[in-house]
Amino acid sequence: MAIEVKQQQPDSVHLVIDGEVSIYNVSELKQALSNYLDTVKEMQIDLAGVAEIDGAGVQLLMFLKQEAAAKRVELSLARHSEAVVEVLELLNLSTHFGDPIVISADWKSL
Amino acid sequence: MNELDTALAIFAQEAEELLADMEDALLSLDQDPDNSETVNSLFRAMHTIKGSSGLFGFEPIVAFTHEAETLLDKVRQGERAIDSNLIAVLLESKDHVAKLIEHCLNANGPALPAELAATGLRLISQLNGGVQTAIQQGTGSADEKIFSEGGGEISVDEHWLISLEFKQDSFRDGIDPLSFLRYLKTLGDIKQILTAANGMPSGEAMDPESCYLHFKIAFQSEATKETIERVFEFAADDCEIKILPPNAKIGEYLALLDAQDETQVRRIGDMLVQVGALTEHDVEHALQAQTASVESQTVDGAKPKPLGEILVEQHVVQQPLIDQALKKQEQTKQKIASEANYIRVDATKLGHLINLVGELVISSAAMNLIVEKHGLSDASDIAAGMNALVNSIRDTALELRMVQIGDTFSRFRRVVHDVSKELNKDIQLLISGGETELDKTVVEKIQDPLTHLIRNALDHGIEHPEQRLAAGKPAQGTVQLNAYHESGHIVIQIADDGAGLNSEKILEKALANGLVKKDHGLSRREIYNLIFAAGLSTKDQATSLSGRGVGMDVVKKNIEALRGSVEIDSEEGQGTTISIRLPLTLAIIDGFMVGTASERYIIPLSMVDECIEMSANECEIDEIQHYINLRGRVLPYLRLGDYFGNTTANANQRESVVVVKFGQTEAGLVVDELHGEHQTVIKPLGKVFERLKGITGATVLGDGTVALILDVQGLIQAAIDHKPKALAHKPALRRV
Numbered sequence: 001m002a003i004e005v006k007q008q009q010p011d012s013v014h015l016v017i018d019g020e021v022s023i024y025n026v027s028e029l030k031q032a033l034s035n036y037l038d039t040v041k042e043m044q045i046d047l048a049g050v051a052e053i054d055g056a057g058v059q060l061l062m063f064l065k066q067e068a069a070a071k072r073v074e075l076s077l078a079r080h081s082e083a084v085v086e087v088l089e090l091l092n093l094s095t096h097f098g099d100p101i102v103i104s105a106d107w108k109s110l
Numbered sequence: 111m112n113e114l115d116t117a118l119a120i121f122a123q124e125a126e127e128l129l130a131d132m133e134d135a136l137l138s139l140d141q142d143p144d145n146s147e148t149v150n151s152l153f154r155a156m157h158t159i160k161g162s163s164g165l166f167g168f169e170p171i172v173a174f175t176h177e178a179e180t181l182l183d184k185v186r187q188g189e190r191a192i193d194s195n196l197i198a199v200l201l202e203s204k205d206h207v208a209k210l211i212e213h214c215l216n217a218n219g220p221a222l223p224a225e226l227a228a229t230g231l232r233l234i235s236q237l238n239g240g241v242q243t244a245i246q247q248g249t250g251s252a253d254e255k256i257f258s259e260g261g262g263e264i265s266v267d268e269h270w271l272i273s274l275e276f277k278q279d280s281f282r283d284g285i286d287p288l289s290f291l292r293y294l295k296t297l298g299d300i301k302q303i304l305t306a307a308n309g310m311p312s313g314e315a316m317d318p319e320s321c322y323l324h325f326k327i328a329f330q331s332e333a334t335k336e337t338i339e340r341v342f343e344f345a346a347d348d349c350e351i352k353i354l355p356p357n358a359k360i361g362e363y364l365a366l367l368d369a370q371d372e373t374q375v376r377r378i379g380d381m382l383v384q385v386g387a388l389t390e391h392d393v394e395h396a397l398q399a400q401t402a403s404v405e406s407q408t409v410d411g412a413k414p415k416p417l418g419e420i421l422v423e424q425h426v427v428q429q430p431l432i433d434q435a436l437k438k439q440e441q442t443k444q445k446i447a448s449e450a451n452y453i454r455v456d457a458t459k460l461g462h463l464i465n466l467v468g469e470l471v472i473s474s475a476a477m478n479l480i481v482e483k484h485g486l487s488d489a490s491d492i493a494a495g496m497n498a499l500v501n502s503i504r505d506t507a508l509e510l511r512m513v514q515i516g517d518t519f520s521r522f523r524r525v526v527h528d529v530s531k532e533l534n535k536d537i538q539l540l541i542s543g544g545e546t547e548l549d550k551t552v553v554e555k556i557q558d559p560l561t562h563l564i565r566n567a568l569d570h571g572i573e574h575p576e577q578r579l580a581a582g583k584p585a586q587g588t589v590q591l592n593a594y595h596e597s598g599h600i601v602i603q604i605a606d607d608g609a610g611l612n613s614e615k616i617l618e619k620a621l622a623n624g625l626v627k628k629d630h631g632l633s634r635r636e637i638y639n640l641i642f643a644a645g646l647s648t649k650d651q652a653t654s655l656s657g658r659g660v661g662m663d664v665v666k667k668n669i670e671a672l673r674g675s676v677e678i679d680s681e682e683g684q685g686t687t688i689s690i691r692l693p694l695t696l697a698i699i700d701g702f703m704v705g706t707a708s709e710r711y712i713i714p715l716s717m718v719d720e721c722i723e724m725s726a727n728e729c730e731i732d733e734i735q736h737y738i739n740l741r742g743r744v745l746p747y748l749r750l751g752d753y754f755g756n757t758t759a760n761a762n763q764r765e766s767v768v769v770v771k772f773g774q775t776e777a778g779l780v781v782d783e784l785h786g787e788h789q790t791v792i793k794p795l796g797k798v799f800e801r802l803k804g805i806t807g808a809t810v811l812g813d814g815t816v817a818l819i820l821d822v823q824g825l826i827q828a829a830i831d832h833k834p835k836a837l838a839h840k841p842a843l844r845r846v
Contacts, residue, residue, distance in 0.1 A: 056281045058305075059307060063316055066312060
């Protein structure tokens with residue numbers, strides 16, 4: 001797992017999450033991501049590198065969305081990986097997050 | 111008897127039973143006024159009597175029962191509340207119906223005696239005149255709203271509705287909701303899913319390792335409820351799972367419910383589990399909720415919610431299914447009630463059968479003897495097989511006559527109810543062990559003595575409320591009727607928490623009556639048992655109920671006539687307990703055969719504690735002090751041969767001791783031979799032998815000889831009373 005800051009501006013941040021988002025690292029992720037939420041007005045998370053996400057991971061994403069809304073931060077998720085899309089579809093959460101999802105032709109059927 | 115007479119006899123008997131049921135129901139309503147089943151049975155009783163009376167043209171009965179029925183119907187519909195006044199009126203009405211029936215059966219005229227007619231009119235006005243108390247019907251139509259909150263509506267018609275509320279520890283317990291959903295997908299189609307994290311706190315308070323996820327799923331599948339539930343089996347501890355069947359399935363369940371067999375009444379949960387609308391887990395869960403709600407509401411004395419209501423509230427089943435199941439349950443109950451699975455058999459026929467079985471037992475013993483004597487090895491297998499059959503026939507035949515004592519017990523509720531009113535005392539009757547069975551003939555004969563003892567307890571035993579309060583006891587007195595089995599006997603106990611017996615008073619009276627001498631040396635227990643002697647009453651003033659000093663001796667005689675015994679124990683100020691011990695049956699027993707010299711005797715096997723050889727180390731006999739030292743236990747003993755006057759010729763005979771027990775007492779019977787178990791058909795001895803001590807009956811053995819059945823109780827007493835003879839010339843301690 002790693003959070004990489006791709007682009008940082010005074011009001012916005014563009015982050016990239018790699019590896020897995022699961023019960024094993026949600027605590028660290030929450031801590032790190034919450035800190036950003038306190039400082040910026042706009043936040044984009046690139047999920048292309050997320051190879052695995054579980055229930056706790058999804059819950060974390062939901063939490064971030066909730067926090068962002070409360071703090072009036074614009075949060076967007078982008079470049080969802082296959083694993084993320086599969087889970088969001090399974091839980092019918094795509095519309096909840098409302099971010100455009102690009103489905104690659106290479107992915108196995110969802 | 112012509113056909114009409116037979117029909118009338120059946121009518122009379124049926125009506126009697128119905129009225130007895132009605133009385134029970136009324137008295138139990140006193141404690142539990144909301145029990146709809148009891149009200150139903152009241153209604154049924156009146157309804158049935160009305161119907162069959164109409165058949166015979168007994169107009170007065172029809173007219174009266176019609177009124178009672180109408181009233182009970184109102185109660186049933188919840189239009190009229192039941193209270194103690196109404197119960198009293200209904201009790202009286204029940205008695206009135208009994209009188210009407212008696213009148214119609216005996217007097218062949220339609221005209222009612224003026225008195226009966228007047229009572230009838232008064233009761234009818236009382237039945238109708240009560241204040242109409244409309245019971246408010248709670249309108250509890252809980253709307254199916256669960257799936258309308260947050261997010262789109264889900265069609266509930268063809269889809270299973272599954273609601274999953276994971277507990278916070280789920281993630282930490284290694285449970286990932288996603289895997290269950292993926293697995294669920296293999297069983298069918300997830301048509302719609304709502305994911306929510308409603309309870310998720312914000313900011314620091316949110317622990318990302320806690321699970322806040324809730325799911326509501328519309329699921330299309332052909333799988334059964336149980337299969338679907340099994341998907342979540344591993345999560346059962348960490349998740350609130352509710353699975354509501356699709357509405358489309360309801361039809362199917364209803365059909366299945368309808369097709370359920372009606373041979374036995376089952377619980378609502380079981381019925382729904384069987385058709386698949388519920389799972390065991392659902393029911394268990396709902397029952398827990400029910401118990402929990404009862405526990406939390408004990409202060410208000412609120413009644414537990416019906417299971418069906420809880421199930422609907424928990425969204426695991428729809429209301430129509432519960433309604434249908436309840437309806438079905440009710441139907442089954444009625445069907446069973448209407449076609450009670452009993453055959454009425456003439457008691458004499460049954461008696462004849464038992465006699466024949468007795469003869470069968472004897473002749474099968476005779477056959478065995480012959481088979482053994484001639485060494486017919488090929489016949490012995492068959493003989494053994496037949497023997498086993500005869501045994502089970504014997505047991506079954508005896509069981510036919512066994513009835514539960516509960517019916518007899520509950521009759522006393524009325525006695526207690528009436529007498530306590532009459533005496534201005536507040537007394538409750540507690541009944542336990544009503545399911546204990548014993549021979550019908552014994553039940554019939556025990557009724558009078560029991561009534562007497564209970565009246566005694568009510569009159570002499572329980573004090574007036576003021577006295578009780580003064581003595582620091584609750585104002586309400588308690589009389590307890592209890593029955594249980596104990597080594598081939600039934601024990602019936604009548605216990606009261608009243609004043610107890612005053613041993614000094616009894617002794618005083620006994621001395622005055624010349625029953626005992628001054629230097630009596632009696633134990634407390636023996637003094638108490640003096641009240642069974644004729645002409646002794648400690649009550650200074652005789653009442654209409656008791657106190658004349660006759661009765662207790664009759665009670666004792668009646669019980670002894672049944673080969674039973676009665677014992678009394680009391681604690682002054684605390685109460686009195688009377689224990690009646692009766693043999694289970696009067697016909698055939700398992701006996702233990704022993705012999706002295708050429709004679710054979712039968713000891714009822716249930717009273718045999720153990721058999722031991724006299725030469726054994728653990729058994730010493732002291733002929734001077736007259737006791738047996740059995741492993742350090744002192745036992746009185748009796749030489750059967752000496753007692754019955756047929757001493758052994760052969761002094762070298764090795765003797766054995768049979769330790770017998772009756773109630774609290776025991777003794778050793780010294781015999782020459784042990785023959786072992788023997789099925790004993792009890793043949794009463796003629797009047798000539800009535801006064802014979804130590805013998806209660808006789809039986810015929812397989813070889814045609816007669817063996818005497820020992821009266822163990824009497825023999826134990828004889829052994830205890832035995833005064834050591836002058837045996838000075840014999841060694842003090844003889845090891846036999």
